[in-house]
Amino acid sequence: MNIKWMFGIGIGIAIIASFYFVVQLNLNMAVLSMVGLFAFTNGLRSKTFHDQGLVRESKWMKWVSLFFALAFIVLIIIYSVI
Numbered sequence: 229m230n231i232k233w234m235f236g237i238g239i240g241i242a243i244i245a246s247f248y249f250v251v252q253l254n255l256n257m258a259v260l261s262m263v264g265l266f267a268f269t270n271g272l273r274s275k276t277f278h279d280q281g282l283v284r285e286s287k288w289m290k291w292v293s294l295f296f297a298l299a300f301i302v303l304i305i306i307y308s309v310i
Contacts, residue, residue, distance in 0.1 A: 238285060242261050242262075243296060245261040246261040249261055259303065260304065260307065263279060266294050267297040267300055270289050271289075271290075273289045274287075274290040274292075277289055
């Protein structure tokens with residue numbers, strides 16, 4: 229399966245989850261799903277920049293994506309303890 233399709237499916241799931249949790253007023257889970265959404269979108273942007281030959285921008289987006297992925301993991305740990 230193409231990597232862009234996998235990112236697209238992840239982004240779609242994160243958007244639906246974010247919207248669902250906002251409507252349900254479960255803001256902790258809404259924030260968690262939005263951070264996951266940011267990680268997916270920045271990862272896809274990094275891949276797109278790399279494909280276009282924009283190496284510096286690709287590295288920058290990769291690190292931003294990794295930051296949001298780390299924040300996602302930290303939030304999962306925090307929310308599981310609370």
